[in-house]
Amino acid sequence: MADKLERYRSKRDASRTPEPVPAAPPSAEDGNAFVIQEHHARSLHWDLRLERDGVLVSWAVPKGLPADPDTNHLAVHTEDHPMEYLTFHGEIPKGEYGGGTMTIWDTGTYETEKWSDREVKFVLRGERASGRFVLFRTRGQNWMIHRMDARARDPFPPPDPMLPTERAKPPKDVSAYAFEFAWGGRRLLVPIEGGRTTAAREHPWLRGLAESFGSRTAMLDGEVATLGGAEILVFYDLLYDDGRSLVDEPYRERRAALEALDLAGARWQTAPSWPGEAGPVRQAAREQGLPGIVAKRLDSAYEPGPSKSWLFIPS
Structure with a gap:
């Protein structure tokens, strides 16, 4: 079986970054944990990670989760991360891959409604993030994230002082x-x-x-x-x-x-x-x-x- 963390390890030097870099391949255990990390790197974004087959399948979301169904946000599919990343936070040194400050924005569990190579439907159950979402692949390698349920959110007031x-x-x-x-x-x-x-x-x-x-x-x-x-x-x-x-x-x-x-x-x-x-x-x-x-x-x-x-x- 292919090592799902091979790409993750290839981008990191364990002697230079505080990130977890496990030497052994991941197990095939399957759970339902998720984490969202706020990542102040070259540009601010949020990393959404869903536990699947012993790793955290990951997407970088530049604008965070969409608040309502009217707006889809870009989600960049990145390399799988180790399970230890569920609790990781800290400063990745400047010059290293992903250099910058990372904090845990939310964590919890999720339910899978569909998982394929082109579409992932799930329900988040966290303290700050909750609701039904779908990640879907567009043409090429790009992904988007869409909120499937409505959330009461007031519109911005008109820009008149x-x-x-x-x-x-x-x-x-x-x-x-x-x-x-x-x-x-x-x-x-x-x-x-x-x-x-x-x-x-x-x-x-x-x-x-x-x-x-x-x-x-x-x-x-x-x-x-x-x-x-x-x-x-x-x-x-x-x-x-x-x-x-x-x-x-x-x-x-x-x-x-x-x-x-x-x-x-x-x-x-x-x-x-x-x-x-x-x-x-x-x-x-x-x-x-x-x-x-x-x-x-x-x-x-x-x-x-x-x-x-x-x-x-x-x-």
Whole structure:
């Protein structure tokens, strides 16, 4: 019987990589375990591995598992991996095959509905990944993965930002508002899906931000401002989080969800916000040469276009 791990071993040097490199051929035992690993290599992708005949049959999925039946994702069939890979995580050295950081995204069991050279139908039962999927071979050597069951997922909100209405003075009921700096930058909505964002076409430095989200979907609202001579993306709202639209949630809830993401990098940060503190924030804006402040009603939903729930007050 052919050694199913021969190709796997040929790509790896056990003295140079922490990956498991078993010397003996795999047994023919058959189980039903699976693992999905998040792999930050030359490009972010997810490795789906299904136990079959003593090995883990593997596909690299650049955008992760599809969330609904409307979209198929590319799945690159790779070499079979040893069973020890079910629990492998760590840093594969740079320069080695697959060099980069690998973490376990999910693990569990699966049920096989069909397995052929051209089509694999299965049901995943994991903590994060569950449902019916099919891997199917297209022309040539390419494969795709399709989700066969529906999953409730809100669509991304339209890419139209909420805009403040200008007024000369802060509102009288300051306790109903959060007060933030008006940065004087350029507004930018950042959709993130599959560790990627279309905003990186114009701002390539946002690729790192998108990768840090892994498979988590999001849409962030902010603006690109020049601070200390460098362009910084300042975030102040979260419109979509992990399959759920937040536009109908009150601002206080969206703000709490944004802060929970703990976004802090060399080129992006979460804007500070001060509920009920109009005077000190406006004074600080004047001292820093900023154009003004924005008052945001804590109970307001996200309304694309001009809104009286957000107020721009000049310095």
